[in-house]
Structure formats: C-alpha cells, structure tokens
Amino acid sequence: MKGSGRARESGQAYTEYALMLIFIALFVSSVLAVTGLDVSLTMCRVVVALNSTQQCGHYFQDDFANLSGWNIISGAWQAANGFLTGGPNEGRIFHNLSQSDYTINLKDVTLNQGNGYGVFFRASNTSAVNGYSFQYDPGYGSGGSFIMRKWVNGNELAPFAAVPAPAGFNWNQPNRQIQVVVKGNTFTAYVDGKKMVSGSDSTYPSGGIGLRTWDGTTFRTDNLTVDPAP
C-alpha cells in the first residue's frame, strides 16, 4: 500500500520563508544603496503617493531660537528675536546632514551691508571645509553676481558658475527668499523664486550645509529649512 494515508507536506518551512524575506529585504536595500536613493525618503514618497494629504518632513529646520544645532567655525553669529545674524568679518557656521541631495530654503534674508553672504552645501571637514558655496555676491565683478565656488581644504576656488545680476538688482532689499537645490552633480540657486545660477561638479557627493560671511558683511535670516530635493 502506497502512502495514501501519509500526511502531505503542507508548504515551505517557516525558516525558509524567513530566509527568503531577509534576502529580499537585503536585495531591496542594496538596490537603494547602489542607486543612491534615500530609504526613508522613498518610503515617505510612497506614503504621499497613496495619501496626498501627507507631506514628507524636513530633513532639518531651524527658526533660530538659539544656535544649538550649529557648529560655529569662525565669525560673529547670533540668534536673537528669532533671527540669525552673521558678520562682520569672515565667518562660517555649519550643520551636518546625512542626506546627499536636498533643498536649502532661507526665509526672509536681508543683506544689511557689505559684499555678500554664502550658503555652503555638501560641506565636510568643516574646520578646513571641503564642499561648495552659493554666494549672493554684490562684490563680485562689476555690479555683482550670483556665483558658485568649490572649496578644497578651506581654500575657495575660482567660481565654476557665475551669472551677473540683472540690471538694477537691489542687493540690500529686505526679506529675500533664497533656495539652493542640491541634486546629483547639479546645483541650482533661486532668489525670490527666480533661478539665478546653476552649476555642475562631481567632486563632493555628500556633506552638510552652512553659512558664510566675509569682510564687512552683516546679514540676517528668519528661518532655515532643508527639505528633500525635487
């Protein structure tokens, strides 16, 4: 008599199922790592796609009640009445980020005096910074320009992107909105929603953010957020 009464195997062992799930998870994580996708951002975007009322959160946000989230390397920086003020003289202040791609938003920025201010991105080794800066720079060239520089061991290189300001641009107009989009090898800066300068470089794939003053500059900003890059 054959095993007609023998109990049939009902399915895979739980151990085998668990192994399968673990390796699938490893595979998906590896794909995300190789493609450079942020796992938490990817999951957030899936949620947003399913429920448009949700939004992905900020990577970083500061309304400048104090400077506890910042590493002051040099210069005069102060948080007072909800504003960050910087300058005069050479000053650099940084905040680390684990993300590689992001959008920096500076709200209500006013250049009170001097030849401009800078926004660092993909910055590392902040005591002798390697990274990039966007500079709102009335002192560059004739009439001022919007420029992007690369930094090597604390030394600023000649701009790899520079666009002269439009005729009649008021550098000291209060409450400008500054946005710097950092995505892959391409970086784009906007002033009051208008694209001012864009540049490309592949030297630094990751790093945090920062702000810069130099010479007679004093400026202030009300709020800073760092959000996922579009």
Added chain:
Amino acid sequence: MGIQDYYQTDLPKKPIRVRLYVMLAAVIVMVLLLGAIKLFQSDQAQYLLGTGTVAGIVVDESDRPLNAEIYVLGAGMINSHTDENGAFTVQGVPSGQRSVVVVMNGGGLEYPVTIATGATTDMGRLRFIGTRVPSK
C-alpha cells in the same frame, strides 16, 4: 507498505523546494553583485584600475616659480606641494579623469587632467593668478 514507511522522516525533495533554493541562490547572487557595484563606485576602488603620476610647474603671470599647495581630486583627495622651483610631482594618482588644484593664500584654481596608468602626465607650466578676493 509498513508502519515505518508511513513515519518515514527523510522525505524526498519536492520540486517546489528545489525552486525555492534556486530563488534564494539568485537573490544571494544579486545582493553580492550589487555590493560589488557599490564597491567599485567608491573612491578606494579607483586605485584598482591602476595609477599614474602627474607633474608640472606653478608660475605667476611673470613666469616666476610659486610656492603653492597642490591637491589632486577625482578619487578622494591627494595633497602635495611645489618645491623651491615651483615644480610638483604627485605619484599614485588613480588613472582617469582627475583635476589638479593649485592653492595659494586661501584661493585656488582647478586644472583638469587625464592620468594614464603607469605613466607620468606632465601638465607643463601652470600660470596661477590669485583668486582670493574677487568677492570683495
């Protein structure tokens, strides 16, 4: 068939179990492959492709030698400096598209260069004009 056949524990492999093992093996291979791709994207892996040497002389606008710092970018960062004649030689640079950065007094200029494996790439005379304060 006897009782011992009914309670036989070493069941023969079923086709579905073989397919599971094949799928597991395929996933393991893919994970290892993706890990290898990630490795070769790293700066350190660039050295596996071979290295070369880059050389040059840094001078000012009057052709006088300059004492400058030299950085080679594109596969991490290699630091060197010129000698009293303004000359520099940097060995062990991963082959491929790189850039040489000349720095003086807090400002610098970047020069693209292609490094050949096992060879010296002579960049010639690099005329350096200070860039420290164009933002003034």
